[in-house]
Amino acid sequence: MASELIFRGQNESHQAADSYSPKPPKPWLLTLRPIRYILREQRLLCVLAGIAIATVIFALLPSGGHRHTEPISFDSSSSAFTHPMRHKYYEPAMVSGRSTGGKIPLGLKRKGLRIVVTGGAGFVGSHLVDRLISRGDSVIVVDNFFTGRKENVMHHFKNPRFEMIRHDVVEPLLLEVDQIYHLACPASPVHYKHNPVKTIKTNVVGTLNMLGLAKRVGARFLLTSTSEVYGDPLQHPQVETYWGNVNPIDEGKRTAETLAMDYHRGAGVEVRIARIFNTYGPRMCIDDGRVVSNFVAQALRKEPMTVYGDGKQTRSFQYVSDLVSLSHTTTTLLFLYSL
Secondary structure, three states: OOOOOOOHHHHHHHHHHHOOOOOOOHHHHHHHHHHHHHOOEEEEHHHHHEEEHHHHHHHHOOOOOOOOOOOOOOOOOOOOOOOEEEEOOOOOOEEOOOOOOOOOEEEOOOOOOEEEEEEOOHHHHHHHHHHHHHHHOOOOEOOOOOOOOOOOHHHOHHHHHHEEEEEEEOOOOOOOOOEEEEEOOOOOOOHHHHOOOHHHHHHHHHHHHHHHHHHHHHHEEEEEHHHHHHHHOOOOOOOOOOOOOOOOOHHHHHHHHHHHHEEEEHHHEEEEEEEEEEEOOOOOOOOOHHHHHHHHHHOOOOOOOOOOOOOOOOEEEHHHHHHHHHHHHHHHOOOEEOO
């Protein structure tokens, strides 16, 4: 009987190896492998999601033209009066921020300044805004509309270089500007006596806020003061029992001038101070209580003109356009003085 050697161990090992060896992958699993990798890698998934969202947003944006912002309504019942607002009005002739007109050769075009005018919707302020807009500057009007009126500046609503913020200068304001014209303050006796404490706060706290802004951004600052800071004593000479003839506008402006000079000497702020005398002209409030408006109102009503005392009093009057022209010149001068 012939012996037969059977190497069972070798055959069994081959069979075991065949049973545990990986099977060839199916074709449809090869296509799912990248998807499974993307799902496991959350960072890559976030990047792809962001790209998809950005694509959808850009696809929904309008492809051309420009948007019009409707002029705001300053109805006191509107909720727009709840918070300070900032609105910009665009000119229909301006497309994509560029003018449709011809180009001006290099070196001939004046670089416009960015200027904020507090009280810019008032009598003098609105004329100053007209002057600045006409020379090519960008103007931001800041007004709380206590005495100012939107009708004074509404003809600029569609100008792309005009911007208006309903704001009280007693509260701080952050802007990036080249020049600051600080006119915010009620000037007529009827208005500044209506709330004397508010008048003082506007002249002191409001001026502090605007000077702080000028210091932060390096802007040139013009303070409109009043001729009343020279004083108007009722007695000459003054005796010890005379306490002085003071009111909130005089003392407020005198303090504002002091603050302006302190910022000039201590912080290097470029300051101009214009002491304004009696001004008259278009957009003047008919009931502001001063002599020109009183005479005009009485003449329109066909009433006798009221003259106090013996009629020998003298006043210095100036037309509003002359004042605006001189204020602009004052701001562009290289030295500081009181006008």
